[in-house]
Amino acid sequence: MAYHHGDLRRAVLDGALAAIEADGPAALSLRDVARRAGVSHAAPAHHFGDKAGVLTAIAAEGYDLLAAATADALTNGERFLDGGLAYIRFALTHRAHFEVMFRPDLHRTDDPALAAARAAAGAVLFDGVRRQLGERAREEDVIGGVVAIWSFCHGFATLWLSGNLDRTRAPEAVAEAAVATAARLADADAFQG
Amino acid sequence: MAYHHGDLRRAVLDGALAAIEADGPAALSLRDVARRAGVSHAAPAHHFGDKAGVLTAIAAEGYDLLAAATADALTNGERFLDGGLAYIRFALTHRAHFEVMFRPDLHRTDDPALAAARAAAGAVLFDGVRRQLGERAREEDVIGGVVAIWSFCHGFATLWLSGNLDRTRAPEAVAEAAVATAARLADADAFQG
DNA sequence: CGTTAATCTTGACGGCGTCCAGTTTGGCGG
DNA sequence: CCGCCAAACTGGACGCCGTCAAGATTAACG
Numbered sequence: 001m002a003y004h005h006g007d008l009r010r011a012v013l014d015g016a017l018a019a020i021e022a023d024g025p026a027a028l029s030l031r032d033v034a035r036r037a038g039v040s041h042a043a044p045a046h047h048f049g050d051k052a053g054v055l056t057a058i059a060a061e062g063y064d065l066l067a068a069a070t071a072d073a074l075t076n077g078e079r080f081l082d083g084g085l086a087y088i089r090f091a092l093t094h095r096a097h098f099e100v101m102f103r104p105d106l107h108r109t110d111d112p113a114l115a116a117a118r119a120a121a122g123a124v125l126f127d128g129v130r131r132q133l134g135e136r137a138r139e140e141d142v143i144g145g146v147v148a149i150w151s152f153c154h155g156f157a158t159l160w161l162s163g164n165l166d167r168t169r170a171p172e173a174v175a176e177a178a179v180a181t182a183a184r185l186a187d188a189d190a191f192q193g
Numbered sequence: 194m195a196y197h198h199g200d201l202r203r204a205v206l207d208g209a210l211a212a213i214e215a216d217g218p219a220a221l222s223l224r225d226v227a228r229r230a231g232v233s234h235a236a237p238a239h240h241f242g243d244k245a246g247v248l249t250a251i252a253a254e255g256y257d258l259l260a261a262a263t264a265d266a267l268t269n270g271e272r273f274l275d276g277g278l279a280y281i282r283f284a285l286t287h288r289a290h291f292e293v294m295f296r297p298d299l300h301r302t303d304d305p306a307l308a309a310a311r312a313a314a315g316a317v318l319f320d321g322v323r324r325q326l327g328e329r330a331r332e333e334d335v336i337g338g339v340v341a342i343w344s345f346c347h348g349f350a351t352l353w354l355s356g357n358l359d360r361t362r363a364p365e366a367v368a369e370a371a372v373a374t375a376a377r378l379a380d381a382d383a384f385q386g
Numbered sequence: 387c388g389t390t391a392a393t394c395t396t397g398a399c400g401g402c403g404t405c406c407a408g409t410t411t412g413g414c415g416g
Numbered sequence: 417c418c419g420c421c422a423a424a425c426t427g428g429a430c431g432c433c434g435t436c437a438a439g440a441t442t443a444a445c446g
Contacts, residue, residue, distance in 0.1 A: 003393075003394060003395085003440090003441050003442060004392090004393060004394075004441085004442060004443070005393085005394080008393085008394085023298060024296070024297075024298025024299070025219070025298075026218070026219055026296075026298060026299060027298065029432080029433065029434090030433085030434070030435095031432075031433065031434080032432095032433095039394075039395090040394065040395045040396075041395090041396095041433090041434090042394080042395070042396080042397095042434095042435080042436085043393080043394055043395080045434085045435070045436090046392090046393065046394070047393090050434090050435085051434065051435090080378065102351065102352075102355045102357070103217070103219075103355070104217075104355055104356055105216060105217030105218075105219060105220065106217070106219060109356070133378075140370075141374050141377075143359075143370075144370050144371045144373065144374025144375070145371075145374050145375065145378060147349070147358065147367060147368075147370070147371035147374075148345070148371040148372065148374055148375035148378075149375070150348065150352065150357075151344075151345050151346075151348035151349035151352060151368075151371065152341070152344050152345045152348055153344075153348065154348035154351060154352055155343065155344035155345055155346065155347035155348025155349065155350075155351065156340070156344035156348065157348075158295065158347060158348065158351055159295075159343065159344060159347055162295045162296070162297055163297055163302070164295070164343075165340065166336075174340060175340075175344075177333075177336075177337050177340070178337045178338075178340035178341040178344065179341065180337065181334050181337025181338050181340075181341055182337070182338070182341035182342070182375075182379075183379035184334075185273065185326075185338060185341075186375075186376035186379050197410085197411060197412070197423090197424060197425075198424085198425085201424080201425085222401080222402065222403090223402085223403070223404095224401075224402065224403080225401095225402095232425075232426090233425065233426050233427070234402090234403090234426090234427090235403095235404080235405085235406095235425080235426070235427080235428095236424080236425055236426080238403085238404070238405090239423090239424065239425070240424090243403085243404085244403065244404090
């Protein structure tokens with residue numbers, strides 16, 4: 001085994017992601033990750049400083065991936081919901097990233113790289129909604145739209161990942177059906193009882 | 194210090210809840226909880242068997258509290274959304290419970306008491322939606338309504354708790370504004386681009 | 387080719403969850 | 417009122433963890 005690993009940083013991230021995917025973020029052990037990477041138990045700390053550093057890097061990477069995944073759908077998607085479906089698809093296919101990103105107690109929220117990645121991903125969301133609503137849309141409506149679609153998609157993804165939704169149908173189909181139902185209920189003034 | 198604590202079970206739960214509220218579930222230490230309860234480090238295990246046992250009990254208690262909190266609003270609420278606002282309010286005021294309930298990797302998901310509490314809370318949600326839609330509602334629509342309102346409210350609560358939403362306004366106001374915006378967008382066929 | 391900085395190792399420390407054998411205590415049958 | 421049993425709790429041990437400090441190894445560059 002070479003003294004220098006080559007790309008230990010990447011290896012630690014990948015090992016941590018695999019471990020989180022398997023057993024959740026709580027069960028992550030840096031020593032185990034180091035062991036699997038064929039490296040001493042203290043090596044990871046040299047690249048990330050800290051366990052929180054590893055999770056911070058994962059969260060930042062997650063925001064980058066999320067921004068890339070949603071950017072297309074939100075700029076080119078035909079429907080308001082297409083960006084949302086991309087969000088859901090990201091959460092389900094990058095479960096480990098997703099679970100770390102929205103757990104502030106696990107990482108250093110003041111990390112500059114993380115803050116930048118988060119801000120960029122947020123900008124993608126806002127711009128996409130603004131574009132859907134047209135340039136003359138009131139800022140108030142943009143915010144409302146962002147909160148609405150973000151909350152729905154985030155909640156759906158979280159509930160799906162935590163096993164609270166019926167998984168016999170495809171997630172996209174379930175989500176679309178829910179939105180369609182909600183739209184019909186809104187039309188029928190069901191929200192006002 | 195008396196050899197018998199009196200109600201150590203409750204003391205452990207309360208101590209754990211306080212610790213989770215302060216630093217998140219990942220930072221929970223049974224030894225620390227025992228210390229604060231004035232009891233030996235191995236005492237909690239005698240009541241819960243396990244750290245996962247403590248978290249399982251917290252999750253079950255959370256589902257009971259959630260069911261109670263939403264039952265009123267969903268049966269007596271005038272609007273479809275009232276139950277949802279109760280859900281959000283529960284999440285924000287019982288943050289520790291909420292954060293454990295939806296993290297299956299932290300507790301024993303096959304625990305009978307937990308499964309029963311979860312099923313009861315789910316039944317409250319389903320019945321509330323069914324009542325809002327009328328007895329003649331198709332099961333398909335009930336499911337769609339449940340997924341829609343549950344996803345939105347759960348996502349909103351999660352995003353709020355993780356610090357991703359603007360907290361200068363009251364959560365209920367932000368949530369209602371988002372729903373109103375989404376309803377108008379649905380009316381305007383904005384979902385279809 | 388030598389020096390310097392980055393990379394990694396080794397060992398130590400305290401804290402953690404969990405198991406185990408032993409101690410104390412409340413409560414119940416007599 | 418007493419003795420006894422089961423429940424509650426203690427104290428210590430074990431292995432694993434994250435983190436720190438000091439030293440060994442290597443890559444890169446003048």
